[in-house]
Amino acid sequence: MCGFAGFIDTSLQNNSDHLHQTAQKMSNTLRHRGPDDSGVWVDPAVGVALSHRRLSILDLSPQGHQPMLSACGRYVMVFNGEIYNHIEIRGELESLGSAFTWRGHSDTEVMLAAISYWGLHHALTRFTGMFALAIWDIKERTLHLARDRAGEKPLYYGWIGKVLLFGSELKALRRHPAWKGEIDPDTLALFIQHCYVPTPYSIYKNIYKIKQGTVASFNHKNISPSSPPHQKSYWPANELAISGENEPFQGNESEAIEHLDDLLRQSVKRQMVADVPLGAFLSGGIDSSTIVAIMQQQSHRPVKTFTIGFSEEAYSEARHAKEVARHLGTDHTELYVTPQEAMEVIHRLPQVYDEPFSDSSQIPTYLISQLARSKVTVSLSGDGGDELFGGYNRYFQGRIVWNYLKMVPDNLKRVLESTVTSLSPLTWDALAKWLAPVLPDKAKQPNFGNKFHKLAKVLNSKNPEDMYLKLVSTWQVPASVVNNSKQSRTFVLDSRPWPNLKDFTQQMMFWDTMTYLPDDILVKIDRASMAMSLETRVPFLDHKIIEFAWKLPLQMKIKDGQGKWLLRQVLHKYVPQDLVERPKMGFGVPIDSWLRGPLRDWAENLLSENKLRSEGFFNPAPIRKKWLEHLSGKRNWHHQTWTILMFQAWLETQNKN
Numbered sequence: 001m002c003g004f005a006g007f008i009d010t011s012l013q014n015n016s017d018h019l020h021q022t023a024q025k026m027s028n029t030l031r032h033r034g035p036d037d038s039g040v041w042v043d044p045a046v047g048v049a050l051s052h053r054r055l056s057i058l059d060l061s062p063q064g065h066q067p068m069l070s071a072c073g074r075y076v077m078v079f080n081g082e083i084y085n086h087i088e089i090r091g092e093l094e095s096l097g098s099a100f101t102w103r104g105h106s107d108t109e110v111m112l113a114a115i116s117y118w119g120l121h122h123a124l125t126r127f128t129g130m131f132a133l134a135i136w137d138i139k140e141r142t143l144h145l146a147r148d149r150a151g152e153k154p155l156y157y158g159w160i161g162k163v164l165l166f167g168s169e170l171k172a173l174r175r176h177p178a179w180k181g182e183i184d185p186d187t188l189a190l191f192i193q194h195c196y197v198p199t200p201y202s203i204y205k206n207i208y209k210i211k212q213g214t215v216a217s218f219n220h221k222n223i224s225p226s227s228p229p230h231q232k233s234y235w236p237a238n239e240l241a242i243s244g245e246n247e248p249f250q251g252n253e254s255e256a257i258e259h260l261d262d263l264l265r266q267s268v269k270r271q272m273v274a275d276v277p278l279g280a281f282l283s284g285g286i287d288s289s290t291i292v293a294i295m296q297q298q299s300h301r302p303v304k305t306f307t308i309g310f311s312e313e314a315y316s317e318a319r320h321a322k323e324v325a326r327h328l329g330t331d332h333t334e335l336y337v338t339p340q341e342a343m344e345v346i347h348r349l350p351q352v353y354d355e356p357f358s359d360s361s362q363i364p365t366y367l368i369s370q371l372a373r374s375k376v377t378v379s380l381s382g383d384g385g386d387e388l389f390g391g392y393n394r395y396f397q398g399r400i401v402w403n404y405l406k407m408v409p410d411n412l413k414r415v416l417e418s419t420v421t422s423l424s425p426l427t428w429d430a431l432a433k434w435l436a437p438v439l440p441d442k443a444k445q446p447n448f449g450n451k452f453h454k455l456a457k458v459l460n461s462k463n464p465e466d467m468y469l470k471l472v473s474t475w476q477v478p479a480s481v482v483n484n485s486k487q488s489r490t491f492v493l494d495s496r497p498w499p500n501l502k503d504f505t506q507q508m509m510f511w512d513t514m515t516y517l518p519d520d521i522l523v524k525i526d527r528a529s530m531a532m533s534l535e536t537r538v539p540f541l542d543h544k545i546i547e548f549a550w551k552l553p554l555q556m557k558i559k560d561g562q563g564k565w566l567l568r569q570v571l572h573k574y575v576p577q578d579l580v581e582r583p584k585m586g587f588g589v590p591i592d593s594w595l596r597g598p599l600r601d602w603a604e605n606l607l608s609e610n611k612l613r614s615e616g617f618f619n620p621a622p623i624r625k626k627w628l629e630h631l632s633g634k635r636n637w638h639h640q641t642w643t644i645l646m647f648q649a650w651l652e653t654q655n656k657n
Helices: 016-028 086-095 107-118 120-126 170-174 185-194 237-246 253-271 286-297 318-328 339-346 349-353 362-373 385-389 393-405 410-422 425-438 448-456 464-471 504-514 516-531 543-551 565-571 591-596 600-606 609-615 620-632 638-656
Strands: 002-009 037-043 048-054 075-083 129-137 142-147 156-160 163-167 207-209 214-219 230-233 278-281 304-310 331-337 378-380 535-537
Touching: 002 016, 002 075, 002 129, 002 170, 016 037, 016 048, 016 170, 048 075, 048 129, 075 107, 086 107, 107 120, 107 129, 120 142, 120 214, 142 163, 156 170, 163 170, 185 638, 237 504, 237 543, 253 286, 253 543, 253 565, 278 286, 278 362, 286 318, 286 378, 286 385, 286 565, 304 318, 304 362, 318 331, 331 339, 331 362, 339 362, 349 362, 349 516, 349 638, 362 516, 385 504, 385 516, 385 543, 385 565, 393 464, 393 504, 410 448, 425 448, 464 504, 504 516, 504 543, 516 535, 591 600, 591 620, 591 638, 600 638, 609 620, 620 638
Parallel strands: 278 304, 278 378, 304 331, 378 535
Antiparallel strands: 002 048, 002 163, 037 048, 075 129, 129 142, 142 214, 156 163, 156 207, 214 230
């Protein structure tokens, strides 16, 4: 795991020393991503500079130093990530009869050899791993930027005047002397709608993210702000999803269990290769327990596992994780965090996440990364299981809700919505408690009132896509909150790139895999772990597992109202069912009560009407209304409030820099 930054200055007015110093300053901001080594490569004749920070995981010797020049002398590359099948690729290259003189055994060197032999696009299709890379083709004078298939590793690029900037994090781009970052109100509206900044946008105008599974190429002949890069997908996710539906897995349930088990064992085995200490996050849930169980089954010594616990039982899975760890025989470390310790993390979040990000599980993710880094340099994670195998409630409730909604006249929908929202969630909670003796078991749910209000907001959905967008949106009408903004086109809002999947539930899972997973879940874990110089690996996101999941019929994912059926069957081969079968818990913290208590003064300062008005980004009225309702306890608006707070806190750090 590493970080890199670079630029092409088309003015050609700076000498080699100036290019080198600027690139070094940019990469120094990424020291947390790579504390072990640094390097710079420049070519003043074309104004190109590449800089790198290294976290040594494979080949700890200087032979893994970057930027790295290919043996043929044509390519120079900086790379962030791991290629898990680099040993197999190295063997394949050697078997082809070409004379390869290896300097070391790093995956970077193998990548360059593969690119030199097969060409970039073909080589990328052979790589199994997580990566972002920048490669300069000296012969063609072309810069290529590429990201892995799932979007595990970040990569930004954009124009400031005559300078093309690129890098692993925005903080590196901001260190270039040409930087003039202007916040984009359209992107800000998207952020408060989704709690993250969706690809391909960044919070700044003219700065973008490379799409996952894509190569963006800039040729020196037409490098200018008016010439967008040539972008090409080397992993056509839409086509693969459609192919999976049209040519589904033909085996029975037993064969599907064995096949998934085999794929997971291969993925985990590859991702356990490291020249440094390795462990895993363990929550005790289905996903992380599956990864740890397969790790331990393939390890000759106890796997190091890590869990964060909280005194608030509703937010803590530490007890369950400990039971799973004891059964598997792992070397388990748990840390119970006080509310004060958790809240101290909040003030670090704007620097860690670098652009606005408001998934509140960022707090425990940061804390567990900090805990793991005290003993290991690499940690495996169970992320991705929900999106691929049907773990979120909307997957098994969305279809049912829509099937009812499409039969209800629009006038009646409006009446129902008005009726539900006329009573507060607290009132509905009281009514549900009073009616509990006569209600069916499925209606006896915690937070009944909030869930009922959430249902109300989708009653006027025009179609399934509209309903999905409402379910995944925090602020329903962001343009009414963000001044001078309009609705930007995102993957969910733009129907052009959608695969035409017949099943709405499978469609939702595909959307989440292409949006929520890379832009929320993977951003959360990448930035939190990298702040600790900890490499995290995600075995579920091996592209063969993703493609297999898209081939699975829905009944192998969701059965009897329960998600992740197939994954559960794999886990039950290693862990008794009663240790892991319990209601799903989010990896969260009690932000709602903290905002009414110890965080109230901090929040009030950031949300003051004068501050909001003077900064000019927000319309204060709807924000203040929700904030006051939250403080009163009438409504729980912590998601909406936290999103505004995370932007405000981030904005303060920008103003100080």
